[in-house]
Structures are given as C-alpha cells and as structure tokens.
Amino acid sequence: METFLQNVRYALRSLRKSPGFTLMAVLALALGIGANSAVFSVVNGVLLKPPPFTQPERLVHLWGNYAKANIHDIVVSVPEYRDYLTMPRAFSSLAAFEASNVTLTGGDAPERLQLTLSTASLFPTLGVAPVLGRAFSEEEETLGRDKVLVLTHKTWRTRFAQDPGVLGRELRLDGDTYTVVGVLPPGVEYPADTDLYAPFAPTAERAAAVSRGYRFLSVVGRLKPGLTLEAAKADMDRVGREMETLHEEYYKGYGWAISVKSLEDEVVGQVRGTLWLLLGAVGFVLLVACSSVANLLLARATARQREVSIRAALGAGRAQLVGQFLAESLVLSAAGGGLGLLLAKWGTDALVAMVGDGLPRAAAVGLDVSSVLFTVGLSVLTGVGFGLVPALQASRVDLSSTMREGSRGTEGGKAGRLRSGLVVGQVAFALVLLVGAGLFLRSFQALTQVDAGFTPEGVLTGQLALPAVGYAKPEDQRAFQQELLRRVQALPGVESAGVTNMLPLGGKTNISFDVEGRTRAAGEMWPAVESRFASADYLRTLKVRLRDGRMLQETDGPDAAWAVVINQTFADLYWPKGDALGQRVKLHQSDAQWTTVVGIVDDLREWGLDTPARPTAYYSALQVPLTHLYLTVRVKAGEPESLRTAIESEVRALDGNLPLFKVTSMVRLVDESIGSRRLTALLMGLFAGTALLLAALGISGVIGYSVAQRTREMGIRMALGAAKSDVLVLVLRQGVKLAGLGVGLGLVLSLVLARLLSTLLYGVTAYDPWTFVGVAALLSGVALGATWLPAHRATRVDPIIALKAE
Amino acid sequence: MMTTNNNAETPASEDAAVLSGAAKVETGKSLITLEGLTKVFETEEVETHALSNIHLNIRQGEWVAIVGPSGSGKSTLLAVLGLLDTTTRGTYLLDGKSVLDLSASDRALVRNRHIGFIFQSFNLIGDLTVFENVELPLTYRGMPAAERKQRVEKALDKVGMAHRARHMPGQLSGGQQQRVAVARAVAGDPLILLADEPTGNLDSKNGEAVMQLLSELHKAGATICMVTHDPAHARVATRTVSLFDGRVVQDEQRR
C-alpha cells in the first residue's frame, strides 16, 4: 500500500512534468469514459433499472390479432375482457384500462389531464399499493360509484405539494365531481403519462354482449408463479380457439389469435435495440480512446527507456517497474474518469432533453449510484487495460541491445509494432463507427425526403377534448366544431382551418367497413381502413392534393347524404379499374350510413414517415362529430406560432372551461416524429467523429514519432540521393499501410456487425455500398492527411546529418 | 597562399597513376575544380569561416587524403564536395559542370549518380538487409530490378560480403558493416568516392582491412577523397591535402 501511494505520488510528479501528454491523455479518456457513462445512464434508467412493480418480469400485455387481415395488436372489448377473466389458466390476476383526457376546472385556468380508467385489479396486478389512502374496490366499478380518484405521486407532488390532506378533496373533471381516495408510490405511471386513475365502470351499452367488436380496453396480466411466457402463449392460443367456436361471427376465418407480450417489451421494446446499439458504439469510442492513451504511454515509455534502465540497474524488479507505470495510467484514468463524470452528467441531461417524449421512462434516467459505480469501474478497468501493455513493454529492459555498439539504424522493435497495431485498431474501430453513423445518417436523410403527402410548413395544431357534460349530444359537438372553425377562420392572418380526429403521423384508428355490392367470401376479411373524420377544410389546410372528384364540403352535413374522400392507395386497392368515385361504403359503427366516395386525394403518411401509406378514408366530421378535436390552422404568412394567443382566446370565448392543449406547429410534430432517429444519427455521428479525430491523432502521432526516430535514416537516404519525393512517399507509404490495414479490418468488422443494424435502418440496406465506400474513402483521406504533416517534416531533414557521428 | 602545387602537371599525375599500380582508365582528367570556395557558418553573432578561399583540383584516379586538426574544416569540405551542403562563395565544377546553383532535387540526382559516400558511422539502414542497403541508391536512380541485382552482387563480391547479403546490419561486425557501406558507395559506379574517417569507428585490424579495400578500389581506377586523422592511412593515399583553420596549408603529391 505504501509503495502504491509512493508510486502514485511519483506518477503525479512525472505527469506534471509533461503537461501536454497528460492533457491529451486525460481529455481522450474523459471523452471516452464520459460518453460511456452518459449512454450507460440512459440504458440503466430505461432498460436495466427494474420498474417499480412487484416481479415485473411476470407482467404481460394481451393483444388481439386478426392475422388474415394483417391487423395486429388490437385492444379488447368488455365482453372479450370478461372471457379473459374466466377462460385462461395462466394468470394469477388480470386488469383492464383505458386512457382518456379530462379537463380539470376550478383552478386559474382549465387544464387537461390524463385520466386512466382502470379495473380495481390494476394495482394488485402491477403489485403496487398506495402510499397514502386506498386503491379502488371492485364495487366502485359501477356507474355512480365510480367518481373516486387515485393520484400518481407526480400529480400529488406537482399539484398538491405532497399535502397528506389531499385525501377526501374533491376535483372537478369534465364537469363531474371526483373524490381523491389514494396516492401511488413514486414512479408508478402506467400507462405512460397518467396523471390520475379512476375506476372503469362500463356503460350498459359497452358491457352488452353485442359490443364484442367494440374494442377500447388494454389488458395486463400477471403470470402465475413459475409459469413461462411460452406457457401463457399456449394457454391464450387455446382461449383464442375457444372464443372462435363460441362466437364464430366475430372470429371465424379471420385468423383470430391472442398474443401475449412481456410488459417490459411493450414499454421499452421500441428503444431497446437503439439503446444497446448506442452503448455498443460508445464502447468502441472508449476502445479508440484507450488505444490513444496506450499509444501515448508507449511513446513515453520508449522515451524513458534510459530512466528505466537506470532504475533496473539500481535493482528495481520487473514488478516494481510495472507498478510504477501502472500507477501512472491509473492516475490518468482517475482524472479522465472524474472529468468524464462531469461530461456524463451534462451529456445525460442533454440526451434526455433531446429525446424528450421519444424515450420511455425518461424520468428514471439520471446519473445515479449505479452510473457512478459504472464510471469508476470503467476508469479502473481502462487504467489497468491500457496501462498494462505499455508497462510490461517498458519494464522489459533489453540491456544487451542498448549496450551493443555498432548496430546502427532505426529501432523498429516490438514497441513500434505494438503502437502500429494500436493505430490499426483505432482506424478499424473508427471505420465501424463511421459506417454506423453513415447508415443512420442515410436513413435519416431518406426519412426527411419522404413525401409525406402534405405541407407541414405554416400550420399550427392544437387539441381540444369535449367533455360529456355540455357536449353529450352530436348536435352540441357539431355546433362547437362549426363555431370554433368560423371564429378561427375569421382571424386575420388565418388562411384556412380544419379539425380532424387524428393528425398525420399520429397512429392508427382502423375501422372495418362494407363495400356496397360486394359480399365477403367465408373466411375473407377486408383489410380495415384508416378512418379519419375531418372538417371540410382540413385536407385543404394541409395542402393535400386532390386527384379526382371533390374535397369534403360544408354541405356534407348531417342531413345530406354521407360523403367520404379516400386516398389513392384505398382507391387502387378496392377499385383498381379506377372507378372508385361514386361507390358506396359503410363503416362498422353503430349509426353509420352508406357513404359515397366523392373524391380521391394523395397518400398521406398517417402512421409516421417511415411507414408507407395505408388505405385511408376521410369522413365528414359534420356527419360523424368529434369529441376529441385536433385543430389545424394554416397562416397566411410568417410563423404559425404567432397566431397562438389569438386562437386560444377564441377558444376561451367559446367555452371558458376548455383548454386548447398541446399547441405546436405541424413542422415540430414532423420533427418530433423522427426525433429519436435524428438523435441516433447525431450521436452515432458524434461518436464516429470523436473516433475519427482520435484515430487521426493516433496515426499522426505514430508516424511523427517514427519520423523523429528515423531522422538519421532519412538523412542517410537523402545523402545517398533520395529526392524529397522519395522520402515523402516512404513516410506516406507507412501511413497508408497502417490506414489500409485498419480500413480493411474495419470493413470486415463492419460487414459482420452491420447485420445488427438492419432492423433500425430506413431506406438503406445495412450493406449500403455507398456508405461503405464513402466511409473508407473518407477515413483513408483523413489518414493520408494525418500522415502528410510528419511526412513533410521528414523531407526537411538535412542530409548532412549523415556525416555527423551518432 | 601557402599552398604548394595545387595544380599538378598532367605528366606527374600520369606518373602517379603508373606508380600506384595499374590504372586501367584514362587518368588526369580534371574531375573536381574548386575556386575561391568559402563557407561561413553564421550562428548567433558568431561567424565561423569553416572554409576560406579554397582552390583545389582533383583529377580522375587520384586518392586524396584530407588531414588537419579537429575543427579545421575537413568534414565541411567533404560535405560541400558531396553536395550535402551549400557554400557562401566560390565555384565548384564537378566533371566540368557547375553544381553549386542546382536545385535540391538536382543535387540529390547528382549525389545519387556521381558520388559515393562512405561514412565514419557506416550509416547502414537497420531495417534493410545488406542487399537492400547496397541496392538503395540504385533504387533511387530508377534502375530496373534485374540490373540492380547484378550490380549489388558485383559490389558485394568486390568487398567480400556476398555471403552476407541476406543479413541485417545489426548482425554484422563493425568492419563488415563498413565493407557493406563501401559496396553501397561503389555499386552505382560514382565519379568519386567521398569518405569521412572511414576507419574512425573501427579497431586497427578492421581499419586496415577497410584501407586495403580502398587501395584495391583505387588500383581499379576509383577516385577517392578521404578525410583521415591517421597519418599512416594518409600516407597510403597518393596526395595529402592539409587543412588548417579552413585553409589549405599543404598539398603534397607522393611519387
């Protein structure tokens, strides 16, 4: 221990004596370690930290599937949930829930909150108990007794200042009065973004047997102890088959099946691949950084050979010499780790801020104990890792060779080969990262060039949720919608305005339908269609191009014949002969009428930029009024945000209890929809850039060092008649050799690893030749540039040096 | 001027050639002519006149020993002769052509074609084999591989090192290394061999061997200009030029 401290003291002193080297090494390590800790913090928070549920690995999500209609992961109806409660044997408990938006009134301004309506079994199923008050009882799953609330910890914290007296408080939500009965422990917000929970009490209509196809409930279950996911799947396969025989009209011939997915997959499945990928990528950055430092240490060790031989001559053993060098690298990595931790703190916050909504469990991400432990562990590991080799190398004093007179020329040797090897590794890793970054960049670029089918620029969007109180009847909803649009359209600066039930890129609401004059063969099912309900000017506001027929109009009202505008994909699929106009369809919805196709428009990317258009129908929102409205407003000129306050005050004037929420520009929504891809591309680019820089410095360093060592040789060669170009080529060739080996190795490695990326890419294959060639060329160019400087220095050697005695 | 006979008569030179053995090539042709050559090093307020107003004529087939005390300018003169260094004033004709105002790349070309260097510290390149070391100047000349091979083998044979062609310099003794260096110097058939204390790093036995080698080369017609500290070695040469303080103070032809 004492010798260790002494070693550390000596290391500190010797490092202070070479501040340039120390700075380089610490910076490289801080970059490597910091980036790793930041990404690890995210991975840890999102993937590794157990969610705040009891035995979360036993929690599953149940989804319905009509495989033959290519419809997957659909929610369930009340009658189906009842089947799930009785027929399966795999679950110790099941719960159903439905997320909804409510407006909280009684404060300064109306506010929109996410209310999750759940069966009383939700909390026991998840394995959480309130920290304050109580959960729901089954008796409260009845209309009239269901106006009780359980708050999330966050809501309790942010709205009630953690006041224990909140129990018994009354809140007005959508005009109804609810009583707070409990508060959940921190971190329990399932489904995501829930603010409040109330019991799910189905209306008689929803609970009726005929509502089997009316699906809106999500179902989670807890597997019985010791039961595997596979066993549960088999169990639900059986249940699916039983349901099929009991209710043929709903299931037979459609490929009905119930899928069982782990809850963890549901929550983080989307980001898991990307996160592990980023952690892997950033690991490569650390490898490159460590090789950089090892390289610096090796060069330093060579320069200190004399010191080492003196120490050895004074009787220092190999272990002592190694200890000395190791102490130095540990000091370096400790400094790098410390600085890295600061970088990580900053980086983690920046990461979470950048992904924002795109990251599940973002709240759980932070630089906590495990991140710090990870950083410390990483620092020690890298310290020993990159320090051991140079230490062993340096401690192997070859007295005979240093003593030997007459062996003139350069000292290539093991250290030189090791350094070259490290640089080859750096180049290879940098290439792998560059390929990754290139592929993600190309994916991102491909996405931004997708024709979304509409013009987002100049459009402001916002949402409104009409409560049942005051807007129960379709007439009220219709009147609100018309008055809202009339007021907004009258605003100066507004070009047009529309409403819909779901914005582009927003997700799925497919509803099945009938086509007039066609009957379904037994077992055949028509693919359900994306169904949108829109006001007359909605598509015009988005500047969607009309291909044939007409757009929806104000006259497509409740008393007129029902009209629908469909997209090209829909028209091509059902009426490939081009005779879609004038055909009639009918939604499978209680009060739907036969509806005439009046127009065909361009395809819109309703599911996201990376998902090709699906058949989509736009019904008139005057014929099927909306309770949840997405308002879209196109400005005549300038920033759409400039209209925000004017629109908000119109809404207030219309109904003082209705907040316009999630107000944002359409451009922003488009941006956010590809935000995580942008971040991935950005991070990969950042990592690759860092690696490239370190590799370039590595090449330059190694070649520069070798040129310095070979000064005399260069002089001799020039004395013998080598022209400047001969010397230049000699040195460049050395660089090209290193870079070539690195690039070759990197390409092989990339080809092996590219497969891992394929599912995360868009519009480009994992083996995209342009990326591979481009990246190899870029890296070779950089390598050549990095060699140029020392090569040029070599040409300036004075040949007269050959005459001087050594 | 304290110089004596720095413009030897042609018959004397022929005579020397006859006396020194069997000169098979035409001798007497003026190879190197220096006139008023001056080299001043300027370092921080100190001007060192390393060479002052040197007049020197070296004819084909001569073996010139340059002697003088340390710091007298011997190495500087050799560097100038070998186009490794520039001069301050004067003219230098090599084989009748002025070479002082050549560009760096032309100087490299002249070094490569017409001058063979033998250094005190051998200066073999440690990463290259004996063969490759000897081949190096020929490579810079752009000579085809087959011809290079033939020349290298001939040169190595001449110095008795053919059997060590595949060895690395580190595996050779000092004397052997210097013989390889000699082979490298003569492989390209230069106009003149320049040697700066070729025996300086060798023990007397190895030194004698190298001198023997140079004698043989001289007998075969080589023109040699050699810096040496050893009076015994200087006596082997056909002519001794003594430098003192950057000036030629004596120029003695023997036989």
Ligand SMILES: Nc1ncnc2c1ncn2[C@@H]1O[C@H](COP(=O)(O)OP(=O)(O)OP(=O)(O)O)[C@@H](O)[C@H]1O
């Ligand atoms: N690059 C230089 N810069 C300044 N002065 C120099 C330089 N090279 C040589 N000199 C000076 O020029 C003079 C002649 O040096 P030179 O090396 O030619 O001597 P030398 O006769 O070869 O000596 P030695 O027998 O010790 O090798 C010396 O005074 C030396 O200090």
Ligand SMILES: [Mg+2]
């Ligand atoms: Mg000298």
